[in-house]
Amino acid sequence: MSAMDAAQLDEAMTRLAAGGTRVLSRAVSLVENGEPRGLDLLERVYATAPHPWVIGFTGVGGAGKSTLLPRMAAHFAARGEYVAILAVDPSSPITGGAVLGDRIRSTEAPDERIYFRSLATRGGTGGLATCIADVVRLMSAAGRRIVLVETVGAGQSEVAIRDVAHATVVVTAPGLGDEVQAMKAGILEIGTVLAVNKADLPGADEAANTLQHVMALAPGAGHMTEGLNEARDGHPARWFPPVLKVCARSGAGMEALIARLEEHRAFQERSGEYARRNLARDRARMDERLRSLLMERALARARATGVWQTVERRLQAGETDPMRAAREIADAIPIQ
Ligand SMILES: Nc1nc2c(ncn2[C@@H]2O[C@H](COP(=O)(O)OP(=O)(O)OP(=O)(O)O)[C@@H](O)[C@H]2O)c(=O)[nH]1
Ligand SMILES: [Mg+2]
Structure with missing residues (x-):
């Protein structure tokens, strides 16, 4: 599950470009399953x-x-x-x-x-x-x-x-x-x-x-x-x-x-x-990626400050409900 380093990515891209179907099938599975290595690979794919x-x-x-x-x-x-x-x-x-x-x-x-x-x-x-x-x-x-x-x-x-x-x-x-x-x-x-x-x-x-x-x-x-x-x-x-x-x-x-x-x-x-359709696709992908990046960062922040743990404990104790809990955590995350 661990991410790939730059050298491994270079190699993966070279093997992909060579057109081998086995390599391609493995890459599709990584992407399809939403694995971190799949995302690393996609960053290269979209760039090239x-x-x-x-x-x-x-x-x-x-x-x-x-x-x-x-x-x-x-x-x-x-x-x-x-x-x-x-x-x-x-x-x-x-x-x-x-x-x-x-x-x-x-x-x-x-x-x-x-x-x-x-x-x-x-x-x-x-x-x-x-x-x-x-x-x-x-x-x-x-x-x-x-x-x-x-x-x-x-x-x-x-x-x-x-x-x-x-x-x-x-x-x-x-x-x-x-x-x-x-x-x-x-x-x-x-x-x-x-x-x-x-x-x-x-x-x-x-x-x-x-x-x-x-x-x-x-x-x-x-x-x-x-x-x-x-x-x-x-x-x-x-x-x-x-x-x-x-x-x-x-x-x-x-x-x-x-x-x-x-x-x-x-x-x-x-x-x-033709170009408009490609651009619309690129914009949608950018937004989607932005959403998940912001989500990851926000959650990491909420955990690092302990807000997530505090609210989660209150959820366990029956002192709050899932909707309110989510809002409390979101409100506690500073957006600069
Ligand atoms: N006579 C004839 N039969 C065909 C032709 N093309 C496909 N078939 C037959 O029609 C049937 C259905 O073909 P598929 O290619 O599975 O149809 P499909 O649109 O993919 O079907 P779904 O995946 O279920 O949506 C099969 O028995 C094929 O052999 C053709 O040009 N002529
Ligand atoms: Mg079919």
């Missing part, structure tokens, strides 16, 4: 590694996300890119069978250009979004500048991924009947691309058409074409989510999907949105 390009994938269970991500990663890898796939499941216990299976899979991955990892974290003290952001940045330090993130389970993880991703692919498939559900959840609004997977199955065309119609009815959709709409009639350039049919099983449509995402990234870079 740039933000990677992060693409989030969301959509109902069974749409084919877990099949699609490795397939997409393989296409990136074939171009010589190093990629990370993160599956985020805050609901599953750390010792869960599926997660264990996934972790084993990561060390057996046939292509070292593709690193797979599932995160079963509940986010520790800093919250889920912070943990994902840290792991994402760690991937960059390990030379993986493209990170694909799959949300598993609904709600919390989707929000956390939206915070950290530059783009979101909403995945659906024929026969799931979830178009209406997706509309209700407002999920179409967050999509960069709407991918209708399982194009090999009957009903894929119909599902894609339905989605296109739904999108055309969205507020502000009038006269927009799929993808990039250049500035005109007083409107700035805007992005309208294209609907794409893909087949994760055969890989059909994968290059088109990647091309759309790259087009979107170029648009974001040009408009400044």
Whole structure:
């Protein structure tokens, strides 16, 4: 648990940069478990590694996300890119069978250009979004500048991924009947691309058409074409989510999907949105780190002056309650 010295950190960073998956897996565990050595490492990681390009994938269970991500990663890898796939499941216990299976899979991955990892974290003290952001940045330090993130389970993880991703692919498939559900959840609004997977199955065309119609009815959709709409009639350039049919099983449509995402990234870079998202992430991380540093210092101070012990004794004796006790300690800590 003890912290690492400078020489050990240098070595850890060098080994990370070499791209080895075993070293990377150990580093992720340190960060995921919120260990002091993980924090030491993160200080180096944030100081040296740039933000990677992060693409989030969301959509109902069974749409084919877990099949699609490795397939997409393989296409990136074939171009010589190093990629990370993160599956985020805050609901599953750390010792869960599926997660264990996934972790084993990561060390057996046939292509070292593709690193797979599932995160079963509940986010520790800093919250889920912070943990994902840290792991994402760690991937960059390990030379993986493209990170694909799959949300598993609904709600919390989707929000956390939206915070950290530059783009979101909403995945659906024929026969799931979830178009209406997706509309209700407002999920179409967050999509960069709407991918209708399982194009090999009957009903894929119909599902894609339905989605296109739904999108055309969205507020502000009038006269927009799929993808990039250049500035005109007083409107700035805007992005309208294209609907794409893909087949994760055969890989059909994968290059088109990647091309759309790259087009979107170029648009974001040009408009400044890409940098804005990175900055928002950095600000959130700064605040989170500041919170925990101040907390550590304040508690150390309260213990050193004996205030914490005095109030805690009164709590034990039933002379105060937890809420009042906390306020008493906080009030006794001088803030210069
Ligand atoms: N026919 C066909 N089946 C597919 C395709 N892609 C995925 N599947 C199948 O669909 C099922 C669900 O795929 P997953 O990749 O596990 O779906 P998921 O979205 O990750 O599901 P959750 O993790 O439960 O949310 C599996 O049986 C896949 O083999 C495809 O392109 N065509
Ligand atoms: Mg899955």
